[in-house]
Amino acid sequence: MVNSFPLGLDTIISENGNNLSGGQRQKISLIRTLISKPSIIFLDEPTSSMDVLSEKQMMELIFKINCTVVVVSHRISLVDKFDKILIVKNGKIEGFDSHSRLIKNCPYYNSLYYKIKELENEK
Helix, strand or coil: CHHHCCCHHHCCCCHHHCCCCHHHHHHHHHHHHHHCCCCEEEEECCCCCCCHHHHHHHHHHHHHCCCEEEEECCCHHHHCCCCCEEEEECCEEEEEECHHHHHHHCHHHHHHHHHHHHHHHHC
16 A cells, blocks of 8 residues: 555655545554564454455454454445454344354344345446
8 A cells, every 4th residue: 555655665645644535544553463462452443444455455454363353334245254243233232243154143144244235246
């Protein structure tokens, strides 16, 4: 990512990163977090401003680190790869399990997952 900046590492970042895109700010923030080698990370919509390729790269990086990661996300393509998923509907817990078990045992998750996958395939 830094290689795409006009001056590479010497590029001056304005206050609050206003000269960066939302995706670039998210990448930098996530990488800064990962460099500190935390034992637990909480992320809220960590890739919401990223394109598909950047999202894939960031998620691969997250899965390589050795720590607990708690993610809040509306993107099924993100959550189905985690060890455990907590699915909430109207403020109530509908299920808490692995993706494969939720697909089998949680009708709400199953329905939501396949509806979203269908929409993604239409694009």
